[in-house]
Amino acid sequence: MPTVALRFTFKPNEKINHLLDACGQMTQQAVKWALDNRKTSTHTIVKALYPTFREQFPKLHSCWAQKATRTAAAIVHAFQRRQRKRRRKGEGEKEGDKGSERPRIKKVWVYVDKSTFRWEWDGEYLTVRIRVLARDKAPVVLRFRPHHKYRRYVEAWARGECDWGEPTLSRSRLIIPLKFPDLSPYAPRTLIGVDSNERSLDVFIEAGGECKLDTAYVPLVNAEHDKRIQRGCRGKHNPKAKAKIQRKHGALRRQKTEAFWHAVALRLIWMALSCGGALVVEDLKGLKGRIRGKPKRMRRRLLNQWSIRRFLRLLKDKAEVYGVPMIEVNPAYTSQTCPVCGESLRGREELVCRCGLRMNRHAVAARNIARRGKKQLPLEGTKGSLGESRKLFVRRQSLSAGRGSWVLLVALPLPLFGAVRREAQATA
Ligand SMILES: [Zn+2]
Numbered sequence: 001m002p003t004v005a006l007r008f009t010f011k012p013n014e015k016i017n018h019l020l021d022a023c024g025q026m027t028q029q030a031v032k033w034a035l036d037n038r039k040t041s042t043h044t045i046v047k048a049l050y051p052t053f054r055e056q057f058p059k060l061h062s063c064w065a066q067k068a069t070r071t072a073a074a075i076v077h078a079f080q081r082r083q084r085k086r087r088r089k090g091e092g093e094k095e096g097d098k099g100s101e102r103p104r105i106k107k108v109w110v111y112v113d114k115s116t117f118r119w120e121w122d123g124e125y126l127t128v129r130i131r132v133l134a135r136d137k138a139p140v141v142l143r144f145r146p147h148h149k150y151r152r153y154v155e156a157w158a159r160g161e162c163d164w165g166e167p168t169l170s171r172s173r174l175i176i177p178l179k180f181p182d183l184s185p186y187a188p189r190t191l192i193g194v195d196s197n198e199r200s201l202d203v204f205i206e207a208g209g210e211c212k213l214d215t216a217y218v219p220l221v222n223a224e225h226d227k228r229i230q231r232g233c234r235g236k237h238n239p240k241a242k243a244k245i246q247r248k249h250g251a252l253r254r255q256k257t258e259a260f261w262h263a264v265a266l267r268l269i270w271m272a273l274s275c276g277g278a279l280v281v282e283d284l285k286g287l288k289g290r291i292r293g294k295p296k297r298m299r300r301r302l303l304n305q306w307s308i309r310r311f312l313r314l315l316k317d318k319a320e321v322y323g324v325p326m327i328e329v330n331p332a333y334t335s336q337t338c339p340v341c342g343e344s345l346r347g348r349e350e351l352v353c354r355c356g357l358r359m360n361r362h363a364v365a366a367r368n369i370a371r372r373g374k375k376q377l378p379l380e381g382t383k384g385s386l387g388e389s390r391k392l393f394v395r396r397q398s399l400s401a402g403r404g405s406w407v408l409l410v411a412l413p414l415p416l417f418g419a420v421r422r423e424a425q426a427t428a
Helices: 014-037 042-056 063-089 148-158 217-233 239-275 296-322 361-374 386-400 406-411 418-427
Strands: 003-009 109-111 117-121 126-130 140-144 168-170 173-179 190-196 200-205 210-214 277-282 326-329 350-352 358-360
Touching: 003 148, 014 042, 014 063, 014 109, 014 140, 014 168, 042 063, 063 109, 117 148, 148 173, 190 239, 190 296, 190 361, 200 239, 200 361, 210 239, 210 361, 217 239, 239 277, 239 296, 239 386, 277 296, 277 361, 296 326, 296 386, 326 361, 350 361, 358 361
Parallel strands: 190 277, 277 326
Antiparallel strands: 003 173, 109 168, 117 126, 126 140, 168 173, 190 200, 200 210, 350 358
């Protein structure tokens, strides 16, 4: 179930500031109590502290005490999770690190109870009313005019197409999580084998057709940032400084490749929807552990594969959203077996078989992957319909890709971004 968080910003409001002052105090007390007594369930904390809170803030709607406690529980849980993670990573903490003993609440925020929260959508403005006091005659009114990208979500919400979770409120922000249900996958009419390679995705559609998606952008970005890391680390001996540079470039590299993989994934989803096929992909498991301590060239190769694994994850998420069936198969020997007679083949670029087959090895792999997927048919739980999936795709993508031009999105060459595009053009 994909979740979208709608974030709205508003001008500081006196009533909300008062409310958050009160909630902040309650949250702080609840966090302190939870850590002192080693109890972290909302229910237990509320039971212990509710009378005190009512005494302190008798005018507030009683929900706020409850929600401030829930906020505190969430803060404590997140804090404990961070601590566990740090411990698992090894003794990375320094002695006397005060910050790790207690969570600090930097920005006050609180969950909003649904019973104190009313919203209305008139096609242009989203009006939110939040009751602060018990029997509040004058609730806080916030009016938002959603950005066009948000509008479709708000409209879907108003139509009742999605669930919504508890909003969170801070001094100038309101965040409303929307949860959209997944479509059930449709029964596939055909299979689409996708073979991932260093510089391309090779696609074979069983019903007829094959194509190659050029993904050379990703190794280009990886190489570029490798180069920059090297350049940045030159002459530096402090491991911390080196790590900082690596972190920075790691993040940049991820951002760039992610945006690219999103576009590729969308295109594959569209392909599957247009021919009613199931996507068959390689099941690449246990890669990250193999990266460490490998020679540099090997590492780059594996890193690229790691990127592909993230892409497959992304593709899977999208497939779930749109109800496209997806099959994972073992990729072993897929580029060394003849897709016609099953003979094992050798060769670097072109494979030749005794049965007369002559084909590029990537194309062979895509065919074999599709074939392996066929063995897993029929799929379970394919109750959805192709029509519904297509409708959803068109509705979402036409809006996100700019008013009905989604056909262009899938027909154009894959997008390249910024400096690497120029580099790619120069080498092409
Ligand atoms: Zn053969």
